[in-house]
Amino acid sequence: MSAGEHGTDPASPGPSPSATLVAAGGVVLDGTGADTRVLVVHRPAYDDWSLPKGHVDPGETFAATARREVAEETGVDAAVVDGAGTTAHALLHAGAPAHKEVHWFVMRPAADAADPAARPPDDEVDRAAWWPVDDALRDLTHAGERTLLARVLGTV
Numbered sequence: 001m002s003a004g005e006h007g008t009d010p011a012s013p014g015p016s017p018s019a020t021l022v023a024a025g026g027v028v029l030d031g032t033g034a035d036t037r038v039l040v041v042h043r044p045a046y047d048d049w050s051l052p053k054g055h056v057d058p059g060e061t062f063a064a065t066a067r068r069e070v071a072e073e074t075g076v077d078a079a080v081v082d083g084a085g086t087t088a089h090a091l092l093h094a095g096a097p098a099h100k101e102v103h104w105f106v107m108r109p110a111a112d113a114a115d116p117a118a119r120p121p122d123d124e125v126d127r128a129a130w131w132p133v134d135d136a137l138r139d140l141t142h143a144g145e146r147t148l149l150a151r152v153l154g155t156v
Contacts, residue, residue: 019093021100024065025053026107027152028078030130037130038149039109039116040140041073044126048141051149052128053102062103070107074128075119078107084152087144106152 028039028051041052054069056062063080070078084104091100116128131139133153140146 019096019098021091021093021098022056022103023053023100024056024062024069024103024105025051026066026070026078026080026105027051027084027149028070028074028076028107028109029133029152030109036133036153038133038136039070039074039076039078040129040131040136041125042127042129043124045123046141049139050141051104051145052125053104063105066103066105066107073125074116075114076116076128077110077113079110080105081108082106084148087148089144104148 026039030037030039039052040049042049052070052073054065054073056065057068060068066080067078070076082105084106086101086103088099088101091098093100116130119125119128121127133149136149137146137153140149
């Protein structure tokens, strides 16, 4: 049996990911110009502020996943208006190295969208809020999401 069959390629710099996790999420924007706000969530398990996202269910499109996850995590009904690209990063999943791909969409809230602050907290998301984009560009926990937001806003 070759080394590659065990998942350890001697030419690779480290352990290869054992799984690829696929998710989708939304860069939900409300307002225009200097008044633009972005929808963010706080995840207590990670103590981070991030954009809403989650796993793709079998048979679900990436856009449908983004809409569902935004609604589940924030209580906000939002429509997809454009694609925003894909981000990828390495992580540990069930104790093993993994690769996560997130397919992002620019979204806008429905005219009658709920206030995310009114969403009851749960184990996955304990707070959801609208942040001014300048705050989000500075305070989102993950650099990849700050870069994504800047790209969506056309400031990169």
